Amino acid sequence: MQEKLEDASRQLKFRSSKTGRDLSAAIGRICREIGRDGITIMHVCGSHEQALAKYGLRSALPPELDLIMGPGCPVCVTDLPEVDEAVALAESGVRIVTYGDMLRVPGSSKSLADARATGAKVDIVYGVHQAVELARKLEEEVVFFATGFETTAVATAAALLGGVPDNFLVLSAHKYVPPAMELVARIPGSRVEGFLAAGHAATITGWGIFADFAAKHGMPVVVAGFEPLDILAGVARLLELVRDRKAVVDNMYPRCVTRDGNQRAQEAMWKVFETMAGRWRGIAEIPDGNLRLREEWSHSDARKRFKIDMTGLWTQAPRARVDRCICGNIMAGLASPRDCELFGHECTPEDPVGACMVSSEGSCRIWHHYGGHPDLSDI
Amino acid sequence: MKRGTEEVVALRHGAGGAAMRRLIQEVLIRDLETLPFEGIGIAAMDDGAALRVGDRWLVLTTDSHVVQPPFFPGGDIGRLAVCGTVNDLAMMGATEVLALTCAVVLEAGFSLADLERIQSSMVEACREAVAPIVTGDTKVMGSGELDGIILNTTGIGFAHRLILDSGLMPGDRIIVTGNVGEHGLAVMVARHELDFEGELVSDVAPVGGLIHRALVAAEPHERGVTAMKDPTRGGLAGALHEMAAKGKVGVLLEESSIPITPQAAAVGELLGIDPLHVANEGKAVLGVDPAVADKVLAALRDHPLGRKARIIGRSIPEHRGRVILQTGFGRRLLAEPQGELLPRIC
Ligand code: SF4
Numbered sequence: 043m044q045e046k047l048e049d050a051s052r053q054l055k056f057r058s059s060k061t062g063r064d065l066s067a068a069i070g071r072i073c074r075e076i077g078r079d080g081i082t083i084m085h086v087c088g089s090h091e092q093a094l095a096k097y098g099l100r101s102a103l104p105p106e107l108d109l110i111m112g113p114g115c116p117v118c119v120t121d122l123p124e125v126d127e128a129v130a131l132a133e134s135g136v137r138i139v140t141y142g143d144m145l146r147v148p149g150s151s152k153s154l155a156d157a158r159a160t161g162a163k164v165d166i167v168y169g170v171h172q173a174v175e176l177a178r179k180l181e182e183e184v185v186f187f188a189t190g191f192e193t194t195a196v197a198t199a200a201a202l203l204g205g206v207p208d209n210f211l212v213l214s215a216h217k218y219v220p221p222a223m224e225l226v227a228r229i230p231g232s233r234v235e236g237f238l239a240a241g242h243a244a245t246i247t248g249w250g251i252f253a254d255f256a257a258k259h260g261m262p263v264v265v266a267g268f269e270p271l272d273i274l275a276g277v278a279r280l281l282e283l284v285r286d287r288k289a290v291v292d293n294m295y296p297r298c299v300t301r302d303g304n305q306r307a308q309e310a311m312w313k314v315f316e317t318m319a320g321r322w323r324g325i326a327e328i329p330d331g332n333l334r335l336r337e338e339w340s341h342s343d344a345r346k347r348f349k350i351d352m353t354g355l356w357t358q359a360p361r362a363r364v365d366r367c368i369c370g371n372i373m374a375g376l377a378s379p380r381d382c383e384l385f386g387h388e389c390t391p392e393d394p395v396g397a398c399m400v401s402s403e404g405s406c407r408i409w410h411h412y413g414g415h416p417d418l419s420d421i
Numbered sequence: 422m423k424r425g426t427e428e429v430v431a432l433r434h435g436a437g438g439a440a441m442r443r444l445i446q447e448v449l450i451r452d453l454e455t456l457p458f459e460g461i462g463i464a465a466m467d468d469g470a471a472l473r474v475g476d477r478w479l480v481l482t483t484d485s486h487v488v489q490p491p492f493f494p495g496g497d498i499g500r501l502a503v504c505g506t507v508n509d510l511a512m513m514g515a516t517e518v519l520a521l522t523c524a525v526v527l528e529a530g531f532s533l534a535d536l537e538r539i540q541s542s543m544v545e546a547c548r549e550a551v552a553p554i555v556t557g558d559t560k561v562m563g564s565g566e567l568d569g570i571i572l573n574t575t576g577i578g579f580a581h582r583l584i585l586d587s588g589l590m591p592g593d594r595i596i597v598t599g600n601v602g603e604h605g606l607a608v609m610v611a612r613h614e615l616d617f618e619g620e621l622v623s624d625v626a627p628v629g630g631l632i633h634r635a636l637v638a639a640e641p642h643e644r645g646v647t648a649m650k651d652p653t654r655g656g657l658a659g660a661l662h663e664m665a666a667k668g669k670v671g672v673l674l675e676e677s678s679i680p681i682t683p684q685a686a687a688v689g690e691l692l693g694i695d696p697l698h699v700a701n702e703g704k705a706v707l708g709v710d711p712a713v714a715d716k717v718l719a720a721l722r723d724h725p726l727g728r729k730a731r732i733i734g735r736s737i738p739e740h741r742g743r744v745i746l747q748t749g750f751g752r753r754l755l756a757e758p759q760g761e762l763l764p765r766i767c
Contacts (some may be wrong), residue, residue, distance in 0.1 A: 059677070059749030066750070098746065098753030270750045392433060392440075402693070413746075413754025 058271065065274035066102040072281040079106045082233040083280055084226065084375050086219060087114040087240035088403025089268045095412035097270040108233075109277065113222045113373040114240065116190045117143045117401035119322040124215040125149035126352045127345075128187045131213070132162035136348065137180070138213075139165040139173045140187035141194075143401045146394060148364060151355050154187075170194075170201040177210035185344045189215045192243045195333050196307045199314035202342055213344040216333035218317055219243060220251060225328050227259045229374055234261070236280045241267040241295040246311075248303025249293040260289045267295040314339055323397065324370015367396035372405055379406045386414055437654030437700075438758045442466070461513075461583065468509040468651065469576075471583050478583050480515035482506055483575040491539065491569055493611040495604075495623030496702075499539035502572035503546035504702055505653070507627040512649045512705065513585070515578030516633035518552035524573040525557065529564045539570070550627035552576065582636075586660075588648035589668030591738040594714035596707040598631060598721055599624065599729040601657045602685045605699025610688065621684055626703030631726045638720035639713045646717065648708035651701070655758050658697045660706045661744045662757040668708070671740030674755065676748045678733045698758040708736060 073081060085091070091111045094100055103109060113119050126149040132138045138154065145155045145166060158164040167173045170186060177184035188198045195216040202212070223237060239252055244265045252263040262283035266276025276294045283290065293299055313336075320332025335343045344350075366384055371377035379385045379398070389395040391407055398404035409415070434444045450463050460478070461471040469482025484505045491498040507518055523543070527536070547554060554574075604623040632649070639645030648668060652660035657679070665672045681689075681696050689696040703726060709717045714732060721727035744755040 062750040095753065097748045098751030100751065101753065102751035270748075274750070392431075411756055413756045415754055 061271055062102070062274060065271065065278055068278045069102075069107070069274065069281060070104045072278060072285055073104045073107050076281065076285045080108065080233060081106055081235065081281070081284065082108045082110065082375075083236045083238060083277065083284070084110050084112040084234045085114060085238035085240070085266075086112040086223060086226075087238075087243075088401070088405075088408070089242070090114065090238065090240065090266070090273060091403070091405050091408050093268050093270055093273055095408050099270060099273060102274075103277070107281070109238075110234075110375045110378070111372070111405045112226050112234075112237075112375050113219075113322060113325055115373065115398065115401050115403040115405070116194070116217055117141075117147055118369060118373060118397040118404045119217055119222075119325065120144070120147060120189050120215045120397070121321040121323045122148075122150050123321075123352065125153065126355050127350050128154055128185075128213060128215075129157050129162075130350050130352045130355060131185055131344065131348060132157045132164055133160075133354075134348075134351075135163075137163040137165065137182055137184050138187050139167050139176060139184060141168075141189060142166045143403070144187060144189055146400045147397045148395075148400075149355060170197050174201050174206050174210055177207050180209065183209045183211060183347070185211045185213050187213045187215065189217075191217055191219050192246050192311065195315060196246055196311050199310045200307075202314050202339060203310055206342065208341070210342065211344040211347055212335060212339075212342055214315070214332075214334055216315065217320070217322065217331055218333050220247075220255065221317070221328050221330040222322060222325075223255060224259070225326060225331075226375060227255075227261060229326075229376070232375060234375060236262045236264070236284050238273075238276050238280055239263050239265045241265055241272070241299055244293075244295065244299045244303065246304050246307045248301050249291050249299055250301045251303070252291045256289045256291050262289055263291045265291070265293045265295050265299050267298065322373075324367075325374050364395060367398075369396040369398040369404075369406070372398060379409045380415070382406070386410060436758065437659050461585065465585070465587070467586050468512040471513060471580065474579075476581075478513075478515070478580045479577060480510050480513045480580050480583075481575070481577050482509040482513075483573065484509060485571055485573040487568065487571050488608060489568065490608075490611055491535065493608045493623055494620050495607055496625040497539055497542050498570060498572055499541075499543035500546045500625050501702060502574045503543050503550060503552065504625050504627045506574040506576040507546075507550040507552050507629055508651045508653075508702070508705070510576050510578040511627075511629040511632040512651050514580035514583050514636065514649075516580075516629040516636065518550060518576055518578045518629065520555040520577055521547070521552050522575045523554050523557040524559070526560045526562060526567060526571040526573075528567050528569050529561055531569055536570075539572075546627060550629055552627070552629075584636075584646055584649045585667075586648055586650045586664050587667035589664050589670050589672075589708040589736045590644075590647055590710075591670055591736055592711055593647050593670075593708040593736045594711055594732050595661070595672060595674070595734045595736065596709055596714070596718060596721065596730060597652070597657065597680065597733050598628065598705045598707070598727045599703070600680045600682050600685065601652065601701055601704060602681055602689060602696025602699050604702040605656065606685055606688050606692075606694065606696060609692065609694065609699070617688060621688055624701055624703035626726055628703055628705055628726060631721060631724045632705060634720045634724050634727075635707060635717045638716045639709065642710055642713045644710040645713055646707055646709055650706050652704055652706050653700045653702060656696070656698045656700060657706065658695070658744065658755050659758055661755070662742070664706070664708065665736070665744055666742040668736065669741050670736040670738060671742070672734060672744045673737050674734035674744060674746050676746050678731050680729045680731050680733075695758075697755065711735075 317330035398406040721730035
């Protein structure tokens with residue numbers, strides 16, 4: 043705990059507003075050099091959105107620049123049938139453990155929280171190791187509903203490789219970001235001209251992983267950290283690349299990210315997982331977008347151990363309001379929470395309609411927490 | 422919140438935000454008689470009521486206190502109950518307390534030694550606040566029927582000039598009397614038994630004496646201190662939202678001017694809780710006419726409880742009812758805290 047506290051204090055030092063103003067000015071200058079309206083860049087990470095909202099960074103960007111959030115919330119893109127699998131398992135009496143953010147994410151007719159309220163065994167953990175510990179203490183089967191991008195997939199893999207008891211099983215809903223970037227870059231109507239990649243995932247994958255993407259789509263990628271200055275510096279660099287039409291990758295987070303990343307973590311991840319096509323909620327079917335357990339790990343795979351029957355959940359009527367949720371469009375970069383008529387009225391963190399209002403990484407939740415507007419230009 | 426089809430009270434209805442305001446307005450004070458006399462009544466939803474008595478105002482306020490855990494770094498529920506009521510009086514301009522009452526509801530099984538500790542801490546707080554408790558009431562309920570102890574205190578005092586939380590005018594400076602966020606975060610750390618070094622301590626203290634100095638310093642000026650509120654539940658953000666809404670002005674804050682200790686900032690960061698959203702129990706937010714702002718600030722800083730007082734912003738004619746935070750990197754709206762604050766525990 044104490045270490046974390048010192049860490050938090052250290053981070054506070056990356057917040058000099060003088061440097062911030064210089065960077066904003068540089069961003070304004072580069073946009074003028076680009077010389078047109080509607081310059082659009084996308085980040086793909088809830089932590090980036092949090093920092094943008096918390097520090098009011100969008101108000102420091104010129105009006106001709108649009109910095110939007112893409113599919114950067116793993117909880118939000120967890121698909122209905124994936125939630126349904128967990129709910130169905132829980133309702134059949136199996137103990138489910140998962141991250142707190144997953145609890146209230148709606149499935150086709152129920153969330154895990156709903157299942158728990160009617161007696162299902164659902165526990166919250168802060169990390170996979172806690173789930174493994176729980177399995178060690180219990181006789182019954184413990185299913186870890188594993189969600190998240192590369193960063194948490196690596197943790198799940200490490201836990202399995204480290205040895206788990208027989209009664210510990212994984213229901214994987216892990217997602218893999220690079221293919222989602224591919225898809226979003228090609229979405230008809232997308233105006234995205236460059237990507238700001240998430241620093242923490244890149245500490246694992248390395249920035250080199252984006253090189254092919256940049257070349258293939260003719261689009262620059264800049265890896266950025268999460269302090270306000272990291273983000274502004276990342277945006278400035280990305281805009282330079284847009285201006286110069288350089289479809290390359292640059293690393294603006296060198297204090298944490300290297301070209302090749304953490305090789306051992308990658309090896310661990312690919313030893314345990316392989317990619318498969320999967321739906322990302324509200325967005326599309328993404329080739330290679332999901333991570334499933336490899337054949338060798340069948341003995342720990344909840345989908346192999348149990349026959350999961352979800353049909354019971356599909357006969358119940360879905361909640362009416364869900365139809366009006368535009369989470370999917372928001373995550374595809376085609377809309378913003380401001381475009382949703384339920385935002386802040388019928389949909390709030392206490393009574394969420396869509397996953398984007400449930401997860402602390404969802405843009406609706408983040409906007410709501412930080413005052414409801416990404417900047418002050420429209421009020 | 423719904424149970425089946427029936428609407429029920431939820432915890433957020435007690436959290437000091439918009440939900441609580443709705444519950445009070447739509448259910449609790451609906452159809453209550455209006456005042457038969459001159460003064461400030463319940464409809465104003467201020468810190469207390471004020472009744473005209475001769476050329477003075479009799480200010481009256483009441484507050485029930487529950488806190489988990491009842492003992493926390495820097496104080497306990499006894500000190501909290503005295504200070505809460507004394508401070509509410511002060512916020513309306515009644516900086517000298519005439520008398521307090523105290524009602525105690527206890528759960529069977531509550532430790533007598535703890536009760537004695539709470540009682541002596543009330544005695545001490547009363548001494549500091551120069552406020553006598555003159556009558557009281559005691560009830561005991563069955564085990565499990567409440568969580569340990571509830572303390573209610575009621576207070577009366579006189580004010581020569583009433584100060585309302587609706588008095589902000591465009592241009593007024595906003596002053597906060599010291600570091601914010603400490604009570605709420607200290608209680609949260611104690612409640613979740615998190616173990617941090619370099620303790621975070623509640624600021625719970627009676628601020629009547631401090632506020633008295635500010636009022637005297639502002640006195641010759643006809644407006645002087647224009648509005649006051651103690652940033653308890655809902656924190657600085659909640660208090661400023663209320664002042665902005667009632668005063669029909671906007672509030673512009675300079676984030677870097679808001680006094681927060683590095684310790685509180687770091688704990689807030691770690692728990693995912695905004696220190697501006699959590700309760701303070703020994704602080705006040707003042708709206709002050711710009712002509713006397715420096716004098717009031719100096720007077721506050723001259724008092725032991727006001728050493729860290731700062732001007733943190735000003736009220737503006739635009740953006741009525743909103744609080745805008747200048748972060749040093751950009752600007753954003755400061756959200757009004759909505760419900761229960763749930764820490765993210767890593
Ligand atoms: S505000 Fe709620 S309903 Fe609207 S898009 Fe966001 S999550 Fe969906």
